[in-house]
Amino acid sequence: MERMHSLDLGRPTFPALFLLEHAAAPSPLPPPSLPSALLASALSRTMTGSGKDDARSSAADAVFAQYERAESAQYYKIVSGDGSGHVHYGVYNAPDVPTAVAADETIHTLRRLGEAAGAVIGPGVRVLDIGAGTGGPAHLLATSTGASVTCLNLCEKQNAVNRAVIERDGLGDLVDVVHGSFDDLPTEWTGTFDVVWSQDAICHAADKGPVFTEAGRVLKPGGYFMITDIMAGPCSEPASLESFKARLRISELLTEAQYESGLAVAGINTLRTRDLTGQLVPNYRRMLRRCTTERARMPACSEDYLETVKGQLRTEIEALREGEAQVWIFLVGRKRGAATNGGATDVNTPAGVGDTNGTAATNGVGA
Numbered sequence: 001m002e003r004m005h006s007l008d009l010g011r012p013t014f015p016a017l018f019l020l021e022h023a024a025a026p027s028p029l030p031p032p033s034l035p036s037a038l039l040a041s042a043l044s045r046t047m048t049g050s051g052k053d054d055a056r057s058s059a060a061d062a063v064f065a066q067y068e069r070a071e072s073a074q075y076y077k078i079v080s081g082d083g084s085g086h087v088h089y090g091v092y093n094a095p096d097v098p099t100a101v102a103a104d105e106t107i108h109t110l111r112r113l114g115e116a117a118g119a120v121i122g123p124g125v126r127v128l129d130i131g132a133g134t135g136g137p138a139h140l141l142a143t144s145t146g147a148s149v150t151c152l153n154l155c156e157k158q159n160a161v162n163r164a165v166i167e168r169d170g171l172g173d174l175v176d177v178v179h180g181s182f183d184d185l186p187t188e189w190t191g192t193f194d195v196v197w198s199q200d201a202i203c204h205a206a207d208k209g210p211v212f213t214e215a216g217r218v219l220k221p222g223g224y225f226m227i228t229d230i231m232a233g234p235c236s237e238p239a240s241l242e243s244f245k246a247r248l249r250i251s252e253l254l255t256e257a258q259y260e261s262g263l264a265v266a267g268i269n270t271l272r273t274r275d276l277t278g279q280l281v282p283n284y285r286r287m288l289r290r291c292t293t294e295r296a297r298m299p300a301c302s303e304d305y306l307e308t309v310k311g312q313l314r315t316e317i318e319a320l321r322e323g324e325a326q327v328w329i330f331l332v333g334r335k336r337g338a339a340t341n342g343g344a345t346d347v348n349t350p351a352g353v354g355d356t357n358g359t360a361a362t363n364g365v366g367a
Contacts, residue, residue: 073157074300075309079290086136088200088228089283089328091276099286106199107137109274110226110330111145114195117271117332119224121145121195128152128193128218130182130211131201135162135175141197142174150193151177152185183210189218198227206251209262216266221337225268229331231256233277233324240325243315256329267336274330281320288313 076087082099090102091109111121121127123146129138132151135158142149153159162177180186182198183205196215205211215225232241232253241253254262260270291306291313298306319325 070300071302071305074298078294078297079287081136087133089279091279092282103136104140106228107140110199110228113272113274113330114224114226114332117224117334119195119226119332121147123147125194126150126192127195127197130196130198130215131204132162134158135165135177137197137199138175139165139169139171142171146174149175151175152180152182153177154179154181183207183214185214185218191218191220193218193223194220195224195226198229200228200230202227203230203250203253204248208254208259212262212266212268216268216335219335221335223335225263225333225335227331229329230326231259231329233327236324236326240319240323243312243319244326247309247312253326256327259331263333268333269336270331270333272332275327276330277327280326280328281317284313284317
């Protein structure tokens, strides 16, 4: 079966807000140019035994240091989220859009991209948010769609914040929180979720292959994989990524092509991607500005910490303006093996939700 590949149309430079989307026809096989053995090696560090365990432990320690220390936790709450439950990037459709509103728009944009590919998120749909942070996306998805969302997250301090908001806002019937790692999900979750969702979290994994495998395992046949993530640009030089990797304590970044290949090995076909790299510089500039304007709200942050972050942000802005570095990709995939009834029943569409014939359009254009 022929597979449609995206074209390399170049990367955006600031100030353009470049939005690029491509649709790929589902394929039962990985791209023929990359045999499975090569795909596996691209997603693994060729470590065995304790080597991989050490890398996994090191990645977990980095996540704790990045999000659970008093300094970094306060920084993300104030600078990235403006006091909201969001710790991810925002989509700015105008210069004066508030930080929290832009963060909400990221969720809406990913949801619309999934819906354009045929996904349905509504009452009766089970969503798993891997690397859920303090639960901002989960709370918005639940309240705006009526879907049930399980938050899977490694950091217990973030989980405590998430649970407190769930209790405060009366979301206990729709949102629950599970402590754990996205590369080792509970065995009993096999084939139970309609959607696996993630925002800017998988990049923290030392080895992305097990994350993709676990996502494929817990999805129902025909279920959707919907993520945003920071990846390496296809032509980026290693040096151009170092500041970002240091700031987020990330050991490696994969390219979009490596994500798609790894997902194919895990049984997930990539349906649509959208490149919003042009939004990174606006995000970084706002973060840089808020380090100064919101200083009084961050008593836990030392001057050394903030000066280091500001220096890293300036370096990343320059790298993005001068050439290729990290990219911000929205990706929607679908697990192979959807059960059908005469070609009409989509397993992602619960009874009474969306198109009653189960024929949600897959050729529409995302927002």
